[in-house]
Amino acid sequence: MKKNLLILVLLFSFIGIQAQENVDFSKKKEIISPEINADNTVTFRLDAKNAKEVKVQGDCIPEGGFLTKGEDEIWTLTTKKLNPELYSYSFYVDGVKAFDPNNAFLIRDVSTVVNVFLVGGGKADLYKVTDVPHGTVAKRWYHSPKLESTRRLTVYTPAGYENGKQKYPVLYLMHGAGGDENAWMELGRTAQIMDNLIAQGKAKPMIVVMTNGNADQTATPGESSEGFVKPIFMRPATFAGKTEAAFGDIIQFIEGNYRVKKEKAARAIAGLSMGGMHSLVISANYPNTFDYVGVFSSALLQPKDSQAAVYADFTAKLKAQRDNGYKLYWIGIGNSDFLFEKSNEYRKLLDSLQFKYEYHETSGGHTWSNWRDYLSEFAPLLFQ
Structure with a gap:
């Protein structure tokens, strides 16, 4: 038996040598x-x-x-x-x-x-993994009573979180149409940007929560019970108001499972495109919750015939948000963005209400190049 095994080993070794000899790696x-x-x-x-x-x-x-x-x-x-x-x-x-x-x-x-x-070079050095202390990125499942589903979000905790006891402020970061809880990490380079800004002393250490803003989707395609479905740009529930109405479930989960400061001055919300609309709608419906709001390449975009409660009496909600006070309302958009005029319309509404904001108009359109820039500019302004 041992002799037969030895013959087989020698035979396969010879075949392997012959196979390698037939490949001319020099060419x-x-x-x-x-x-x-x-x-x-x-x-x-x-x-x-x-x-x-x-x-x-x-x-x-x-x-x-x-x-x-x-x-x-x-x-x-x-x-x-x-x-x-x-x-x-x-x-x-x-x-x-x-x-x-x-x-x-x-x-x-x-x-x-x-x-x-x-x-x-330049701004792109923020997108690199550099030799600085690194934060941790986790995919967390949580239960949303209002959406009656178990859902996933992505959480960035800054370097030192695991070994410390201090409490941190939170930035809730929303993706655009067609995106999911992976978008800001993979396309937006959020972990690299935050690691580098924090290490350079340009941004306060903070927790960043990247949600899935599609109310009818529990997690990114291929990583939920839906299976390997083809991602689509506009989900059926995009303007149903469910994401905004259920956002309190996310805050409750984060504040119940992470060491965070639980006051308005320690909460920020921002998003791009659809997520920018989510951010402005959520912050108006929770008028005493966020001191910092970022609206990237977006405006008030819901259809006029929408019956969702979160869109009802919106001017009155903006007035309440204005009267409750906030530290920063930041709007950024490219001058060739297809939502540029919609953004101008929204700013006119804010102006009519004497609702103060910071406006940043850049070149370019509806692109991740702009959204990475906006995050890089917005994050250092938070929690100062």
């Missing part, structure tokens, strides 16, 4: 793509010998750019100098979308998956 050329050059230009490369046309498209090249096939049969394109930023892109090979096989880093935004890369 296997490593392809680097994307390559970030010293001058902040970026070179894309793709091995697609039989392709007739290769194009790259993304926020690094909004209009798209065609790669050129070289003598080595590798398709190549070098961009112009790029500003510091987290960029996304996809290849199109003969019109068919393809991932970059030499870039292992991908990210999902709603149902679209793209490759990503980072050009460092």
Whole structure:
């Protein structure tokens, strides 16, 4: 028996050696793509010998750019100098979308998956994992009595939370349509931004709670009992008012399970797009709960025929919020954002009520590039 086993071992070893000998590793050329050059230009490369046309498209090249096939049969394109930023892109090979096989880093935004890369320097250094004390990110399930479901949220606790006894203020951070409790972490780089701002002394240590703002969804697609369903942009209950009405369940869970300060001066709420609307509606319906409100690329967006109680008598609710007082109401939007005019309409309403706010108009549109900037600017203003 032992002799037979030895023969088998020697046989498979010989086959393995022969297999390796048949592979000429010296001829296997490593392809680097994307390559970030010293001058902040970026070179894309793709091995697609039989392709007739290769194009790259993304926020690094909004209009798209065609790669050129070289003598080595590798398709190549070098961009112009790029500003510091987290960029996304996809290849199109003969019109068919393809991932970059030499870039292992991908990210999902709603149902679209793209490759990503980072050009460092300036504001983008906040998006990097640097050699500073790091916070902890946890996925927590909680029960929402008002929504009659067990739901998930993401919680960032600052460095030192586990070993300390101090209580922290809380920022509740809301995603946009099509997003979920993962969006601000993966697309917004929240943990990296908070780690770096806190380490630099630019932001107070705080807990950041990233909720799932879809009332009919308990967790991100693929990680709930719904299974591997295709993510959709606009959920059926988006304007039903359920998310806003049930927000007290989240506050109760956080204040019952984390060392947090339980007063208005230690609570902030902010969000992008749909989450910006959630933030302004929630803060108006809980007028003595938040001292800090951030509205990113958003406005009062619910349909006029909505019957949800949270939208009823909204002007009166804003007056109550104004009279109760707050420390910061921060509005940020890009001047080419498709909600720019809606945002102006909302500001006119606030102006008519003498409702004070800080307004930040930037370039660009409805993009994560702006929303990461807004978080980076908003967080240092909190709990001062």
